[in-house]
Amino acid sequence: MDVHVKQGGVVNEAIATVEPKATDAGATAALDMSPRVANRAAKPGAAEMSNFDIVSHYFELAADRLGIEPDLRAVLRSAYREVQVQIPVRCLDGKIHVFSGYRVQHNGARGPYKGGVRYHEEVDLDEVRALAALMTWKTAITGIPFGGAKGGINCPAERLSKAELQLITRSFIDKIEKLLGPTRDIPAPDVNTNAQVMAWMMDEYGKLHGHTPAIVTGKPISLGGSLGRQEATGRGLVYMFREAARTLELHPERTRVVLQGFGNVGSWAARIFCELGCKLIGVSDVGGAISSASGIDPEALLAHIQAGGKLSEYSGPGVEAIASDELLQLDCEVLVPAALGGTIHAANAEQIRARMIIEGANSPTTPTADEILHEKGVFIVPDVLANAGGVVVSYFEWVQNLQHFRWGEREVNDKLGNIMRRAYREVRDRAARDHATMRVAAYELGIERVLEAARDRGYV
Ligand code: NAD
Numbered sequence: 001m002d003v004h005v006k007q008g009g010v011v012n013e014a015i016a017t018v019e020p021k022a023t024d025a026g027a028t029a030a031l032d033m034s035p036r037v038a039n040r041a042a043k044p045g046a047a048e049m050s051n052f053d054i055v056s057h058y059f060e061l062a063a064d065r066l067g068i069e070p071d072l073r074a075v076l077r078s079a080y081r082e083v084q085v086q087i088p089v090r091c092l093d094g095k096i097h098v099f100s101g102y103r104v105q106h107n108g109a110r111g112p113y114k115g116g117v118r119y120h121e122e123v124d125l126d127e128v129r130a131l132a133a134l135m136t137w138k139t140a141i142t143g144i145p146f147g148g149a150k151g152g153i154n155c156p157a158e159r160l161s162k163a164e165l166q167l168i169t170r171s172f173i174d175k176i177e178k179l180l181g182p183t184r185d186i187p188a189p190d191v192n193t194n195a196q197v198m199a200w201m202m203d204e205y206g207k208l209h210g211h212t213p214a215i216v217t218g219k220p221i222s223l224g225g226s227l228g229r230q231e232a233t234g235r236g237l238v239y240m241f242r243e244a245a246r247t248l249e250l251h252p253e254r255t256r257v258v259l260q261g262f263g264n265v266g267s268w269a270a271r272i273f274c275e276l277g278c279k280l281i282g283v284s285d286v287g288g289a290i291s292s293a294s295g296i297d298p299e300a301l302l303a304h305i306q307a308g309g310k311l312s313e314y315s316g317p318g319v320e321a322i323a324s325d326e327l328l329q330l331d332c333e334v335l336v337p338a339a340l341g342g343t344i345h346a347a348n349a350e351q352i353r354a355r356m357i358i359e360g361a362n363s364p365t366t367p368t369a370d371e372i373l374h375e376k377g378v379f380i381v382p383d384v385l386a387n388a389g390g391v392v393v394s395y396f397e398w399v400q401n402l403q404h405f406r407w408g409e410r411e412v413n414d415k416l417g418n419i420m421r422r423a424y425r426e427v428r429d430r431a432a433r434d435h436a437t438m439r440v441a442a443y444e445l446g447i448e449r450v451l452e453a454a455r456d457r458g459y460v
Helices: 025-031 051-066 070-077 123-140 160-179 195-209 232-248 264-276 299-307 367-374 389-403 409-434 437-457
Strands: 080-089 096-107 115-117 148-153 186-187 258-261 278-285 290-292 321-323 334-337 354-360 380-381
Touching: 025 096, 051 070, 051 123, 051 367, 051 437, 070 148, 070 437, 080 123, 080 160, 096 123, 096 299, 115 123, 115 160, 115 195, 115 389, 123 148, 148 160, 148 334, 160 354, 186 195, 186 389, 195 334, 195 409, 232 264, 232 354, 232 380, 232 389, 232 409, 258 264, 258 354, 264 278, 264 299, 278 299, 290 367, 367 380, 380 437, 389 409
Parallel strands: 115 148, 115 186, 258 278, 258 334, 334 354, 354 380
Antiparallel strands: 080 096, 096 148, 278 290, 290 321
16 A cells, blocks of 8 residues: 655654665564554653553552452452554555554443543553543543543654544554444544544544544534633633632732643643733743743744744743753742643652642652642642543533534533532542542542442442
8 A cells, every 4th residue: 555645844754764674673673663662662751650650559549548448449440441453554754654552441430431542652551541540530520421541652743744643543543443432432632632633533433433523522613523622621720720729829910820831731721821810931842941030922932833933942022941841940839731741750849839730731740749749838739630621621522412512612611610610629628628638639539439330330
């Protein structure tokens, strides 16, 4: 099969540099990104443990406090189904590259499996497992009728062309379509996937099953996406700030915000924080970081990036480039990690000067860092609560698709606010009652609800 894709630009540089001879075993391994190779790779970054270890640690902490029996704990900790598929794709260099696709369905006691799909070179089964478990607790904490799942493909998404991404996406859906369905498992966007990728997924699924908008969420509006979905995770983070700000007596106009990551979650959070009157004083992406004591205009920064500029080269008033490590040390009221997992760890937690951390990313804080920050009196709104805005509006999108009826944007945002505020208050009250952190209280609530549903079904 020859795939015709547009050549040129920086597309596929890394892949195109691989020029193996057919007999060269080492070079063949370079083309083969399937699990044997990928899962062995050392993890980048300085986190002292993997995402799965982080999630398992918090689960065990809450399960201990709830006194859950070891046998039940084993059911809740492990995944219901883990699938790993081969994705061979002929790339721009004319060669077939083999990637691995994963879908982990962690727990479906409360409803169909739900969770995003991440495209990133470092994705492996361990990470997808962790993210799937987080989705189980997240949907339970917010009280929406889904279970938890996650998917991923270990492809270098940022260096692939649109045509290659489309081939990879369609191949993935072909391999896992039997596991999916509007009442079985509903994917959504995550790191390096977006509305376009969801549109390809829906289209591929539709070839086999007929037009099925409710098979994925986070779709383009033209294909049944929900108004307000793109900004939902960022908006949810700001709802969390508004709730927590009362406890810490923070006022938006005197609140300085630092954001790590300026993708979907980070860029929307930046805009909505600034609309509220907060000041964005530092922001980073994978390529670098910038700061400005007088504030960074997120709209202007976004326009600069959309015009092909690098975040680290943005030159607004008072803006200077800083080292990525320095970003977390900036003096601010609110720090929002909105990039990858494990970025706040034992080696940098002590230097954090924020009063509040609102976790936009999944698993950004390792347990050691969590303890250090707790000792320092930093208030943390944990990922399983803070970044749930995305899956809540995904739920609304699914409902709208099943009803074949579109809601207005205001209605979506209001309903999101109601659910996020209710979840925050339930977690806060539980934390106060049990003298627990927000994270432990959130896990306790999530675990109890999943266990109740599993028992009611007769599953355990
Ligand atoms: P994205 O791909 O749109 O953006 C990721 C951003 O992180 C990019 O700006 C990238 O440059 C940056 N980044 C990557 N590595 C970095 C590093 N080492 N330092 C600083 N920045 C870095 O992804 P997204 O959808 O915005 O997701 C971000 C995080 O939020 C992920 O952890 C994801 O699981 C979580 N999340 C996303 C959603 C959603 O609706 N998209 C929902 C809940 C949680």
